[in-house]
Structure formats: structure tokens, C-alpha cells
Amino acid sequence: MNNSWIERKKTNHIFVGDVGVGGDHPISIQSMTNTNTADVKATVNQIEQLHAAGADIVRVSVPDSDCAKAFKKIKQSVSLPLVADIHFDYKIALLVADSADCLRINPGNIGKENKVKEIIQAANDNNIPIRIGVNAGSLEKDLQKKYGEPNSDALVESALRHVDILNRHDFSNFKLSLKASNIQMTVESYRKISKLLDQPLHLGITESGSYRAGSVKSSIGLGMLLSEGIGDTVRVSLASDPVDEIKVGWDILKSLNLRSRGIRIVACPSCSRQNFNVIEVVNELETRFEGIAEDLEVAIIGCYVNGPGESKAADVGLTGGPSNLLYVDGSPSKKISNEKLVDTIEEQVREQLQKKSAVDIIVKG
Ligand code: SF4
Structure with missing residues (x-):
């Protein structure tokens, strides 16, 4: 259902598994597992709980090669599209590219262009998208120096740098997120990037806090952006059971009449x-x-x-x-x-x- 008063910006669309993100596709809801990824059984179990609660996509952290091996097994046991969350070590992205439905990389810690280039190659070979996930807490050092402290311009510059790398390699199968724990900074960042680019946007207020405070903060931040037509997929970050993130995500979209469920x-x-x-x-x-x-x-x-x-x-x-x-x-x-x-x-x-x-x-x- 979308009988909302909101006119969504029509972004380019990509596919994370069989879930369309952007364009006319419904705004998808995602969460992230908080089990030890190496524990295949526990992680599969949590993904199933998220599925039952209404998740469209689930992100799984892949910190090392053991987790990369486990990720492949997890993927074989679940039906939801999985995003592999990669930080620091680009080689982990290469290890999971053949089983992931999307690779999330953090520009602030993935390193030089030649590493990103290899990730692009792996994504191309497997026909999967990349999420450029910029985070105020882990901006590149030179940007931290340039801006003194994280702000929306720094987040946008970090994102654009990586978009530029993707563009130079003719890679357009990507979405972006520019998250901060501060609502104003997050909202400003997304507004700016939404004016500059037509790629789908993954919305979130990062590290927003406990169940109650985080739900309020996320509802305000995401609500502001969604009501302006910005955003193609959402993750509510809570220091709580990931199932709560899905429930709150649904409540936000339902409140704005952007989707219906239950x-x-x-x-x-x-x-x-x-x-x-x-x-x-x-x-x-x-x-x-x-x-x-x-x-x-x-x-x-x-x-x-x-x-x-x-x-x-x-x-x-x-x-x-x-x-x-x-x-x-x-x-x-x-x-x-x-x-x-x-x-x-x-x-x-x-x-x-x-x-x-x-x-x-x-x-x-
Ligand atoms: S609907 Fe009736 S019971 Fe409910 S809050 Fe209003 S006055 Fe009170």
C-alpha cells in the first residue's frame, strides 16, 4: 500500500536479491543480526525471527574469514536477501561476494582505491550491488582534519569520493547511506545527497540508543526524511533485540501510510x-x-x-x-x-x- 500524501523521489533502482530498492519499489525494512556470525545456527535462527517480524533484507556482519565461511552456510539456509557488512579488510568482501546479495563497505575504513576497485570487480562478477555506508563516527582521517568535526558536508564529501570511484569504474549498481547519531546532521546529509544524486538511499540514525529513546529518535529523523520523499530502504538502529528494529521500522512506515502490514x-x-x-x-x-x-x-x-x-x-x-x-x-x-x-x-x-x-x-x- 502507498496511499500516503508523500511524494517519493523516484530514484534509480537496484536489486538486493529479489528485493527492489529505489524507483517505485516499496520502502524496504532491514535489520542486522547481533549473533556471532560464526555461529551459523544462532544467526540463521535470528534471521528467521526477523523474517517472521517482517524484515525484507537482513545485514550480517562479516569481521573475519571464519565468519565469511559461516556467511556462505547461513545464506544457504535462509530465504531473505543478505547484505554482508564489511569493514577494514576488503579481502573479506571478495570472499563473500559469491554468496552475498549486497556488499556494504565503509569508505572511512576500507582503504585505497585499488581495494575498492577489487570489490567493484567482485560485485560485477556476481551481479550484486554495493552499499556505500558512510558513518559520522568513522570518517576518513583527512576529512576529519579538514572539517574539524563530523558534519553533513564531511559525510557528503566522503560519499561523493566513493561514488566518484564507482563512476570511474562504470559501476552504477549501488545505494548510499550517510548516518550520524545526531538527527540534524543525518537529515542535512541525506537532503544534500538526495539533491546531488539519484541513487537509492538507505536511511538510518546510527547508534540511536535504547529501545525507547532510539525509537523516538529514529522516528523523528526517518520521519522527517521520509515525509520529504527521501529514502528507499530503512534500518532503525536500536540497542535492543533486532526484531524490535523491524517492528519499529514497520510502525514508522505504517504511520506515514507508506506501507501496510498487520x-x-x-x-x-x-x-x-x-x-x-x-x-x-x-x-x-x-x-x-x-x-x-x-x-x-x-x-x-x-x-x-x-x-x-x-x-x-x-x-x-x-x-x-x-x-x-x-x-x-x-x-x-x-x-x-x-x-x-x-x-x-x-x-x-x-x-x-x-x-x-x-x-x-x-x-x-
Ligand atoms: S474516548 Fe472516552 S475513554 Fe477514551 S480517552 Fe476519550 S473520553 Fe476517555
């Missing part, structure tokens, strides 16, 4: 007018709906102040009252007692999903 619960914050425990009901429903990928809107409203309006606008709605009233497809359906609220709403939602999928089958023939 049950969207509209809920009032509750107050003394509530006729049932709104927070408890919403939390329980959220848990029960976790595995559902289909899109449906459910309104849970504690009283008649806002209940009927919101309930009518949703696929399934509940308005609290002396007799709580269930709405289905915008019309009052039946009264429900407080004890049966969660079960009845879950039942109704699953029924609606079945109806929707039956209609889809008929429409698609």
Missing part, C-alpha cells in the same frame, strides 16, 4: 470515562495479532466520546459503554460484555481476514 490498532489513551480497561484489552489484542501480516484496522475506544466515529471508520471497532458495542465494516453489530471483549474481537478480526482473503481469491481469479 493489524493496525487505533486506541484511545483511556481516562475515567472508559467502560473497560482499554490498555489491558489493547495489549492483549496486540499479542494475539502479532503473527498476522494482512492489513486490517481495529478501533478500541473506551467510551462514546470518540467511540462511534472511530469504530465506524475501522474494519472492526469497539465502543465502550454501559453495553460495549462492536462495529463491523462500519455498522453496529452486537453488544459484548467486558469478560468477552478480547475473545470476541479476535474472533471477529479473524473472520474479517477470512472474508477478505476469499474476496482476494475471487478478484485475482
Whole structure:
């Protein structure tokens, strides 16, 4: 779904495995494993959890040759496209190029042009893209010296240098990221690069912090850029379970109507007018709906102040009252007692999903 008010910049597109990034492709959501890559089983397991949560692409760190060997095995066991994350040692990129779906390199630490040239050759041989991942925390030394401290101009200059190398080698299969932990610097950097280049952009606020603070920071930073039409793929960086990054990424895109997935619960914050425990009901429903990928809107409203309006606008709605009233497809359906609220709403939602999928089958023939 993209019925957003946002007009996305139409960038060039590339493919990371079978996931299109840029152009008209939906904004993809990615995360990064935090297991020891050499532990194939644990890493595959985490990638599967990320897949179930709705990841489109997963990045895996490849710090050494043991991890490079493990990366190949991991790739054989999962269906999601994998980006190999390479720092310092370009030879690791050469080792994994035949199994990765994308190579992420950091201009600040990958070294001289001849090394980048070899990576380009390997990417070309395997028909995979490269991500130029600039990071404020690891800018090239001469840029650090030139600018005194990291700023958006330094990030853009670092990116352009590497773009220039790729251009000189006729390599256009790449995307870019320019990340900082500072929202202003990140937003300015992406705005500048977006004016200069048409390559797809991978958005992120790096090292944004803990689950709560990082989610807020990422939502603001990514939200500013996405609302301006900038960004083709996102990663929310959190000091938390990577699955949380996927969930927050989805919530950001869903909030902007850029993509849809799963049950969207509209809920009032509750107050003394509530006729049932709104927070408890919403939390329980959220848990029960976790595995559902289909899109449906459910309104849970504690009283008649806002209940009927919101309930009518949703696929399934509940308005609290002396007799709580269930709405289905915008019309009052039946009264429900407080004890049966969660079960009845879950039942109704699953029924609606079945109806929707039956209609889809008929429409698609
Ligand atoms: S909808 Fe009713 S219960 Fe919910 S916050 Fe508003 S007034 Fe309170």
C-alpha cells in the first residue's frame, strides 16, 4: 500500500536479491543480526525471527574469514536477501561476494582505491550491488582534519569520493547511506545527497540508543526524511533485540501510510470515562495479532466520546459503554460484555481476514 500524501523521489533502482530498492519499489525494512556470525545456527535462527517480524533484507556482519565461511552456510539456509557488512579488510568482501546479495563497505575504513576497485570487480562478477555506508563516527582521517568535526558536508564529501570511484569504474549498481547519531546532521546529509544524486538511499540514525529513546529518535529523523520523499530502504538502529528494529521500522512506515502490514490498532489513551480497561484489552489484542501480516484496522475506544466515529471508520471497532458495542465494516453489530471483549474481537478480526482473503481469491481469479 502507498496511499500516503508523500511524494517519493523516484530514484534509480537496484536489486538486493529479489528485493527492489529505489524507483517505485516499496520502502524496504532491514535489520542486522547481533549473533556471532560464526555461529551459523544462532544467526540463521535470528534471521528467521526477523523474517517472521517482517524484515525484507537482513545485514550480517562479516569481521573475519571464519565468519565469511559461516556467511556462505547461513545464506544457504535462509530465504531473505543478505547484505554482508564489511569493514577494514576488503579481502573479506571478495570472499563473500559469491554468496552475498549486497556488499556494504565503509569508505572511512576500507582503504585505497585499488581495494575498492577489487570489490567493484567482485560485485560485477556476481551481479550484486554495493552499499556505500558512510558513518559520522568513522570518517576518513583527512576529512576529519579538514572539517574539524563530523558534519553533513564531511559525510557528503566522503560519499561523493566513493561514488566518484564507482563512476570511474562504470559501476552504477549501488545505494548510499550517510548516518550520524545526531538527527540534524543525518537529515542535512541525506537532503544534500538526495539533491546531488539519484541513487537509492538507505536511511538510518546510527547508534540511536535504547529501545525507547532510539525509537523516538529514529522516528523523528526517518520521519522527517521520509515525509520529504527521501529514502528507499530503512534500518532503525536500536540497542535492543533486532526484531524490535523491524517492528519499529514497520510502525514508522505504517504511520506515514507508506506501507501496510498487520493489524493496525487505533486506541484511545483511556481516562475515567472508559467502560473497560482499554490498555489491558489493547495489549492483549496486540499479542494475539502479532503473527498476522494482512492489513486490517481495529478501533478500541473506551467510551462514546470518540467511540462511534472511530469504530465506524475501522474494519472492526469497539465502543465502550454501559453495553460495549462492536462495529463491523462500519455498522453496529452486537453488544459484548467486558469478560468477552478480547475473545470476541479476535474472533471477529479473524473472520474479517477470512472474508477478505476469499474476496482476494475471487478478484485475482
Ligand atoms: S474516548 Fe472516552 S475513554 Fe477514551 S480517552 Fe476519550 S473520553 Fe476517555
